[in-house]
Amino acid sequence: MPPSSRHRFLxxxxxxxxxxxxxYEGTPQRDLFRELRERFLLRHATGTGWxxxxxxxxxxxxxxxxxxxxxxxxxxxxxxxxxxxxxxANLADRWPIERVxxxxxxxxxxxxxxATVGLLGNALGFAGSESIxxxxxxxxxxxxxxxxxxxxxxxxxEHSRYLARLPEGAVGRLLRSPPPLVGRRIRAEGFVEDPPRxxxxxxxxxxxxxxxxxxxxxxxxxxxxxLSVAPALGSDPTRVAAARGDPKAWARLLELEESLGRDPExxxxxxxxxxxxxxxxxxxxx
Numbered sequence: 001m002p003p004s005s006r007h008r009f010l011x012x013x014x015x016x017x018x019x020x021x022x023x024y025e026g027t028p029q030r031d032l033f034r035e036l037r038e039r040f041l042l043r044h045a046t047g048t049g050w051x052x053x054x055x056x057x058x059x060x061x062x063x064x065x066x067x068x069x070x071x072x073x074x075x076x077x078x079x080x081x082x083x084x085x086x087x088x089a090n091l092a093d094r095w096p097i098e099r100v101x102x103x104x105x106x107x108x109x110x111x112x113x114x115a116t117v118g119l120l121g122n123a124l125g126f127a128g129s130e131s132i133x134x135x136x137x138x139x140x141x142x143x144x145x146x147x148x149x150x151x152x153x154x155x156x157x158e159h160s161r162y163l164a165r166l167p168e169g170a171v172g173r174l175l176r177s178p179p180p181l182v183g184r185r186i187r188a189e190g191f192v193e194d195p196p197r198x199x200x201x202x203x204x205x206x207x208x209x210x211x212x213x214x215x216x217x218x219x220x221x222x223x224x225x226x227l228s229v230a231p232a233l234g235s236d237p238t239r240v241a242a243a244r245g246d247p248k249a250w251a252r253l254l255e256l257e258e259s260l261g262r263d264p265e266x267x268x269x270x271x272x273x274x275x276x277x278x279x280x281x282x283x284x285x286x
Contacts, residue, residue, distance in 0.1 A: 124205065
């Protein structure tokens with residue numbers, strides 16, 4: 001991890017912790033980002049065993065790693081992040097979580113011991129020039145038969161051209177329709193790339209999902225799912241809000257975003273991509 005990034009995480013104070021927590025709270029758009037990640041983690045729960053969240057931040061997704069009966073470890077550079085206060089009511093039964101302050105590039109943890117290893121929040125990107133070392137460390141912790149769950153940020157993001165040209169109210173009503181019908185129209189009209197975000201040179205590594213998949217396969221893993229997060233409405237908070245008040249429209253929006261997000265065409269420009277990969281029982285990490 002670049003010295004500037006490592007220092008920033010080590011120096012995180014309570015204000016930064018709260019800001020990080022609120023990235024997934026308070027607006028329909030943030031709800032969408034959070035729920036899509038939660039659904040992904042639950043789909044890939046191993047059910048039991050040990051799970052570790054590398055670069056856990058304020059433990060936002062840690063209790064979902066591994067599933068209901070997993071024992072969780074959160075590892076982060078920042079002591080302030082590990083002292084996170086809020087506990088979501090629906091996850092209170094999954095506390096307490098073991099908290100370890102340390103560097104995920106050199107984790108003080110037992111190799112080949114964890115049924116689930118999480119590398120979320122684009123930890124690979126923030127590792128900069130050490131991103132390949134961080135990936136190697138994460139994979140070395142996975143037990144045979146276990147999984148690694150990774151989030152990367154390949155590009156600036158994109159949005160549906162079709163939904164963007166409809167009035168907000170019309171989008172809310174449209175989303176009550178079966179997702180395959182809406183998805184066909186969205187795919188037919190295509191997507192628009194969002195403006196690039198300013199990134200300080202040398203502090204951020206972008207991974208192409210296809211390159212990550214190649215690296216995982218080379219090391220003995222089988223990629224189970226690759227998902228672009230919210231390619232249709234992720235950058236359009238007003239139209240996301242139009243669906244939030246209607247439970248049927250909201251449920252179908254989640255299904256629609258997941259369906260579109262599995263299209264390989266959506267991955268290279270996505271602002272966030274989630275990857276799940278499994279190490280076969282008896283598998284060897286290269």
